[in-house]
Amino acid sequence: MTTSLPPGAILLIAALVVPFVPGGGRGAVALLAAAISLVHVIALEPGTQLSLEFVGYQLEVIRADRLSLAFGYIFHIAALLSAIYALHVRDGVQVSAGLIYAGSAIGAVFAGDLLTLFVYWELTAISSVFLIWASRSEPAYRAGMRYLIIQVGSGVLLLAGSLLHLRDTGSLAFGQIGLDTASPASVCIFLAFGIKCAFPLLHNWLQDAYPRATVTGTVFLSAFTTKLAVYALARGFPGTEILIPIGLVMTLFPILFAVIENDLRKVLAYSLNNQLGFMVVGIGVGTEMALNGTVAHAFCHILYKALLFMTMGAVLFRTGKIGASQLGGLYKSMPITAVCCIVGAASIAGFPLFSGFISKSMILTAVADEHLAIIWFGLLVASAGVMEHSGIKIPYFAFFGHDSGIRCDEAPRHMLIAMVATAGLCVMLGLFPWPLYSILPYAVDYQPFTADHFVTQLQLLLFAALAFVFLVRVRLYPPEIPSVNLDTDWLYRRAAPAAVAVVYSVGSALRDAMLGLALLMVGGVISLIREVTAPRGLFGRTWSTGAMVLWAAVLLGVYLVLYYL
Amino acid sequence: MTQSDHSQHVKRPAAEESHWLDDPKIVNRIVYGLCAVCALLVLVEPLVHRHAHFEADGIFGFNAWFGFIVFVVIVFSGRALRLLVKRPEDYYDH
Incomplete structure (x- = not known):
């Protein structure tokens, strides 16, 4: 068995094949792919590595040691059992999404560098949401959206942390990182793992989204995302x-x-x-x-x-x-x-x-x-x-x-x-x-x-x-x-929209008030102008000759005073 | 959840044989059996070479009363939490 093929890649390839297979055979393709991929990973020896160079950086797409192999085995067993359980599914989206999801989770545990990890990390997020959306209901769509935002957010944090880590250490290698609160890189990566691991207060995407997935989708979901995070924490922290x-x-x-x-x-x-x-x-x-x-x-x-x-x-x-x-x-x-x-x-x-x-x-x-x-x-x-x-x-x-x-x-x-x-x-x-x-x-x-x-x-x-x-x-x-039962999802499903609504209504009330005041002032100026230029107004009325002479004299007097100063 | 497209699987036979757990006598027998096993577990403890990690868990029958009390406390705490967080099922729908 060749070691140039990253573990999980067979599942990703199978996911591309599935749409071209008639409905009844799709589950079988998934099962076959999981079985072949399991043989592939069993053949991997601890210590196997595969590096390649990408725009000047050393990426380690395969790093097989005892930690990654243990997770590799159980992820394959889970993929195999889930595929048997989902044999009846004819929906190509679900079958493909399940394969990409399992394949990318497996790829992630064998990723030896942070950039490869990030790519697989986001792939698990994007593929898995289709297992939720496949329920094809409005609540599932909304829960999937919330899930996707949080999962992709975890990926963005991981990317930011990885780039900061690269700047600090000059290396993308994914080994022990350790939590150092003075290092933004370490904090970002820790939080990225923490979100996916459902740390307290960062947890509610799990209870919100998993019960909305399809009958077979939840079985897939239960195995990979959070245990990938456990693996990543065990590796990095x-x-x-x-x-x-x-x-x-x-x-x-x-x-x-x-x-x-x-x-x-x-x-x-x-x-x-x-x-x-x-x-x-x-x-x-x-x-x-x-x-x-x-x-x-x-x-x-x-x-x-x-x-x-x-x-x-x-x-x-x-x-x-x-x-x-x-x-x-x-x-x-x-x-x-x-x-x-x-x-x-x-x-x-x-x-x-x-x-x-x-x-x-x-x-x-x-x-x-x-x-x-x-x-x-x-x-x-x-x-x-x-x-x-x-x-x-x-x-x-x-x-x-x-x-x-x-x-x-x-x-x-x-x-x-x-x-x-x-x-x-x-x-x-x-x-x-x-x-x-x-x-x-x-x-x-x-x-x-x-x-x-x-x-x-x-x-x-x-x-x-x-x-x-x-x-x-x-x-x-x-x-x-x-x-x-209310949980932290209440914060973004109720409190945050309510806060936005309050800000919006206060803002629009303020805007209305300012607009009213401005209109009032403009109206005042207009009526003042109208008043002074009216036929009987200050500038509109006919002035007497005496008054004109008096004002002319005052003007000349002022001019004289200014001239001598 | 409403009756969905799965509901064609739901059927009630007009007459069905009685199942063994429908008999309260059998259920009672299971409960008595559980009590007996629990009693036995405490009784055999002195025969077992215990190596407690801390002082408290070395007390006689520690895991037994700890399990019972913690279970009751958890259930009542859950009831208390329900007062705080329970909302109608359609709370998020509107």
Whole structure:
């Protein structure tokens, strides 16, 4: 296999082929391309590099090391599983956009310089918005527009930061940057990564846009954008201490929103945000153990999050509904989907023998090794929160709980294959984590399967489940209500337009007032002129000869005085 | 979300067999089973070689009561947050 072809390029080429393939074959082309591209990236040896010169600058279009390869593998697995899930899609725009999106995300993790990274970074933004617009509804169009502005904004910051970095260091190479508040370059790049990683207050594009995408589009979206940002942070800012509190806040605040959110795909978007927080903490801690944990968690997370979005997508596909208040009892109609959802829920919650158990615990152990007690207890709170919104709420309200009376067909066969395969991987990682540990950036010295870890984790999760049962039985669990919950998007969807409206109305009132005043003054001058030039006015009336002589004498007198001075 | 083009998939059979989770007895049995497993998990703790990272998490049954209390606190905090941020579903539509 040639190394002159950048990883992901096969997907980009396939995206150009798709429009010329008849509708029914498009999904198959995407699947084939993902499979070939996976073989291509498996053949890449760590240490492979490909540089080329561009207007005098050295660009490194392929930089394959253990960090980029780990992300390269999981991005390919995600692309492959998403392509199976989306086999029925005939819409060329969606298939092509999905391929370009996956291909550019893969290209980005192998980019060795900031300029190449920027190109792929923007390509992921522009291609992915079509997965949202493909819903072809007015709300999806508007949410996609907001998403695009924010994502492209992140790219612009990255470009600005890269050029400043070039000016400061004379190099475009993308390695450890480190956050230095005195360096605008470093701050710009940090913020660019932070936006894409959904840092607190920069996060809301995620919950706003992902639930608006198509059934299959959300599965693609859940895998790439934010994990590309996690990769970029792990590459550029490992050990940056401010990331620890940022990550902790990210794990905590989405939990509360997830509890009260009715749209189950939006609950998953909040949950995605919470999971990113664990990874960001790991990058902030920055030890070998922590970075291994971050990469392992990103790997597992992509799978179980895609699985959860697949199951909710299947529910939406079959019933046309996704509100928790509208669903329930679907295990009767979609038993296999329900089981897959439970596997995803068990994985994200970190039940023993499921994937989250062997990855999240690495981050927690790394935090404990650094004696960060507050952070550690905070992450434990977040773990109980994950159990609430993803471990229980998602499967319970969709498949069990109150029977909505909806009876539908089980998900289509290709969706079932994708879901069962993903669920199988989640269980396999939980049972045999060693293949995953062997591809992590550093040698792994960690044993997840201890009696202590089993018992404490099960205590945490099952007592949380017990609390749920208790609250439901005493009717204290908040009912699911169809509603919109305000988040930071309120700032630009309501507050900013309202502020603009206020400025506009104050401005136009001021303008009206000034105009009125000016008209009044002009009117005054006109009437004054009219008055003095009127037949009986000062200049209009006939003056007597005596008065004329008197004024002439006064004038001559003044002239005389001035002459002598 | 309104009834969309997906709704042709939604069908209600006139008569359907009862499903196992419809039986409150079975649901109760699951709940009792959960209680039993929880009790067992606390009881086996002394047999397990614990290595607590900090002082607090070395307290007997720490993860058990921590999980229970945190869950309840999260749910009630969510209810409180709802008072602050809940708006009608069509809030952004006009």
